[in-house]
Amino acid sequence: xxxxxxxxxxxxxxxxxxxxxxxxxxxxxxxxxxxxxxxxxxxxxxxxxxxxxxxxxxxxxxxxxxxxxxxxxxxxxxxxxxxxxxxxxxxxxxxxxxxxxxxxxxxxxxxxxxxxxxxxxxxxxxxxxxxxxxxxxxxxxxxxxxxxxxxxxxxxxxxxxxxxxxxxxxxxxxxxxxxxxxxxxxxxxxxxxxxxxxxxxxxxxxxxxxxxxxxxxxxxxxxxxxxxxxxxxxxxxxxxxxxxxxxxxxxxxxxxxxxxxxxxxxxxxxxxxxxxxxxxxxxxxxxxxxxxxxxxxxxxxxxxxxxxxxxxx
Amino acid sequence: xxxxxxxxxxxxxxxxxxxxxxxxxxxxxxxxxxxxxxxxxxxxxxxxxxxxxxxxxxxxxxxxxxxxxxxxxxxxxxxxxxxxxxxxxxxxxxxxxxxxxxxxxxxxxxxxxxxxxxxxxxxxxxxxxxxxxxxxxxxxxxxxxxxxxxxxxxxxxxxxxxxxxxxxxxxxxxxxxxxxxxxxxxxxxxxxxxxxxxxxxxxxxxxxxxxxxxxxxxxxxxxxxxxxxxxxxxxxxxxxxxxxxxxxxxxxxxxxxxxxxxxxxxxxxxxxxxxxxxxxxxxxxxxxxxxxxxxxxxxxxxxxxxxxxxxxxxxxxx
Ligand SMILES: Nc1ncnc2c1ncn2[C@@H]1O[C@H](COP(=O)(O)OP(=O)(O)OP(=O)(O)O)[C@@H](O)[C@H]1O
Ligand SMILES: [Mg+2]
Numbered sequence: 001x002x003x004x005x006x007x008x009x010x011x012x013x014x015x016x017x018x019x020x021x022x023x024x025x026x027x028x029x030x031x032x033x034x035x036x037x038x039x040x041x042x043x044x045x046x047x048x049x050x051x052x053x054x055x056x057x058x059x060x061x062x063x064x065x066x067x068x069x070x071x072x073x074x075x076x077x078x079x080x081x082x083x084x085x086x087x088x089x090x091x092x093x094x095x096x097x098x099x100x101x102x103x104x105x106x107x108x109x110x111x112x113x114x115x116x117x118x119x120x121x122x123x124x125x126x127x128x129x130x131x132x133x134x135x136x137x138x139x140x141x142x143x144x145x146x147x148x149x150x151x152x153x154x155x156x157x158x159x160x161x162x163x164x165x166x167x168x169x170x171x172x173x174x175x176x177x178x179x180x181x182x183x184x185x186x187x188x189x190x191x192x193x194x195x196x197x198x199x200x201x202x203x204x205x206x207x208x209x210x211x212x213x214x215x216x217x218x219x220x221x222x223x224x225x226x227x228x229x230x231x232x233x234x235x236x237x238x239x240x241x242x243x244x245x246x247x248x249x250x251x252x253x254x255x256x257x258x259x260x261x262x263x264x265x266x267x268x269x270x271x272x273x274x275x276x277x278x279x280x281x282x283x284x285x286x287x288x289x290x291x292x293x294x295x296x297x298x299x300x301x302x303x304x305x306x307x308x309x310x311x312x313x
Numbered sequence: 314x315x316x317x318x319x320x321x322x323x324x325x326x327x328x329x330x331x332x333x334x335x336x337x338x339x340x341x342x343x344x345x346x347x348x349x350x351x352x353x354x355x356x357x358x359x360x361x362x363x364x365x366x367x368x369x370x371x372x373x374x375x376x377x378x379x380x381x382x383x384x385x386x387x388x389x390x391x392x393x394x395x396x397x398x399x400x401x402x403x404x405x406x407x408x409x410x411x412x413x414x415x416x417x418x419x420x421x422x423x424x425x426x427x428x429x430x431x432x433x434x435x436x437x438x439x440x441x442x443x444x445x446x447x448x449x450x451x452x453x454x455x456x457x458x459x460x461x462x463x464x465x466x467x468x469x470x471x472x473x474x475x476x477x478x479x480x481x482x483x484x485x486x487x488x489x490x491x492x493x494x495x496x497x498x499x500x501x502x503x504x505x506x507x508x509x510x511x512x513x514x515x516x517x518x519x520x521x522x523x524x525x526x527x528x529x530x531x532x533x534x535x536x537x538x539x540x541x542x543x544x545x546x547x548x549x550x551x552x553x554x555x556x557x558x559x560x561x562x563x564x565x566x567x568x569x570x571x572x573x574x575x576x577x578x579x580x581x582x583x584x585x586x587x588x589x590x591x592x593x594x595x596x597x598x599x600x601x602x603x604x605x606x607x608x609x610x611x612x613x614x615x616x617x618x619x620x621x622x623x624x625x626x627x628x629x630x631x
Contacts, residue, residue: 053419090416093336093340094336105331106328106422125538160446
């Protein structure tokens with residue numbers, strides 16, 4: 001397997017009883033990049049991630065992480081991974097610093113290594129002054145922050161974050177984005193899941209979109225608009241309704257038409273610019289165009305077309 | 314390379330032990346167990362002096378050189394059960410219930426190592442608890458009741474209490490691992506204990522010291538130093554020889570290895586008294602040895618089962 005791949009899955013599937021949560025996923029995450037894993041609630045993001053970190057066994061298929069096959073309990077692979085669970089829960093009787101310390105011990109870090117790293121991380125996640133408080137007394141967002149810190153304790157090669165910004169305030173979300181940017185600068189690969197397009201858009205080089213367990217897109221953000229059929233629409237407003245116009249528009253193969261009084265909406269099924277063609281058709285059918293505009297086609301619409309309207313926030 | 318790996322595993326194991334103790338100390342689990350033990354031992358120590366003092370007329374306290382030995386033998390099954398179950402009922406299931414299993418198992422430690430550390434921590438906790446208990450009784454007993462006999466056997470008593478308690482601790486651990494629920498683990502263990510107690514009592518009442526009871530956890534078969542034929546006339550000493558009586562058996566093994574214990578069965582007849590027959594007889598040495606391996610087989614078997622269940626488990630908790 002090539003060195004430059006941090007994560008690779010092959011036809012990875014997971015069933016919970018009869019429910020297929022992840023369906024033959026073939027995912028490749030290049031190293032030293034921020035890779036976003038985007039999908040609506042229930043898409044199968046956490047399930048996929050749990051298979052990566054060894055909490056769940058794949059039903060079928062396989063995956064390899066940092067060049068090593070992950071089958072069953074594989075502590076050697078986990079040594080190089082930092083993982084932050086979705087809504088993490090830690091022993092609540094320990095303080096934040098104690099938690100980082102005891103996890104650091106499990107990675108075989110020396111006392112001095114741990115001390116240096118803990119100070120650094122507590123500061124980085126904005127918990128200065130609260131490191132000695134018990135985790136049970138932390139707010140939700142603070143628990144999320146200590147969750148990020150513990151994922152980074154061993155300075156791992158690959159960081160997997162499952163919805164790191166859930167429960168954070170807007171400032172916290174910006175901070176997390178900046179943390180992710182900082183982490184990747186040091187040569188670490190970051191794979192993180194989110195259901196927020198805006199978040200992924202701001203930090204990721206690559207993005208994989210998953211919906212109902214099926215991968216819908218994987219590639220760079222720039223490529224997405226050319227590869228994905230966005231939900232472009234042309235909306236035409238006529239001076240007054242004209243009988244022949246609807247029939248004329250309906251003959252166009254690249255669009256489906258909806259009419260409402262003197263407004264016609266064409267849902268496009270093509271990436272071409274068809275405005276000229278449309279206006280000619282309307283005019284020759286006797287329509288007088290008052291207004292004509294194209295809508296959609298942005299990143300947001302591209303994602304909506306991937307996962308359906310109900311999907312993305 | 315192999316050596317480096319072994320050193321890494323050892324460091325991880327020590328880290329896990331540290332985690333386990335830090336967690337249990339903070340949860341005040343260990344201190345709770347110690348306080349309960351302290352209270353029970355205090356009652357045991359103070360009972361006679363108080364009874365003597367409030368008797369009418371007040372009695373002078375008699376010296377009693379067997380107080381410590383008898384005190385260890387008097388720690389009955391329910392006590393070993395409670396301490397054992399309290400130690401392990403949430404050892405594995407508590408991690409599932411609190412969700413802390415997720416961050417733990419995604420650290421570079423194998424499930425087997427996590428499990429092993431939990432077992433070792435439980436054994437250390439029990440050993441410490443019983444050392445504290447027996448030490449307290451030995452010192453208190455000497456101060457109150459005068460010089461004590463056979464204090465050299467005290468370490469064996471501690472070992473026996475620990476292993477006997479581990480039988481119940483293993484039951485609770487296994488049920489907790491299978492159910493991932495601490496309350497179910499505790500209730501299930503209690504049901505198991507009561508079931509064995511009732512079953513054992515019924516068997517003993519119907520058949521006497523049936524040899525089946527040699528291999529059951531709990532109170533086991535009752536042995537006597539008297540002859541079976543003379544049982545109803547009394548005389549002789551009787552002993553519970555099950556896993557709960559391991560401490561007593563181990564100490565007597567050293568004290569009096571050749572002493573023969575008789576296990577008597579009953580036969581009911583249509584009329585008249587049941588006759589007692591000799592089912593088996595064995596020396597203390599043999600009885601104690603059998604008791605030891607029966608206990609160890611239960612502990613090993615149950616732990617193997619829960620290790621297997623733990624290793625197989627998928628973590629669906631988020
Ligand atoms: N423990 C479980 N038992 C049964 N089904 C489950 C379990 N966990 C998840 N599922 C199902 O698997 C599917 C994928 O869930 P998953 O948690 O992976 O989604 P997700 O993308 O992480 O969603 P979210 O954004 O809400 O976290 C869902 O249909 C969910 O109902
Ligand atoms: Mg999720």
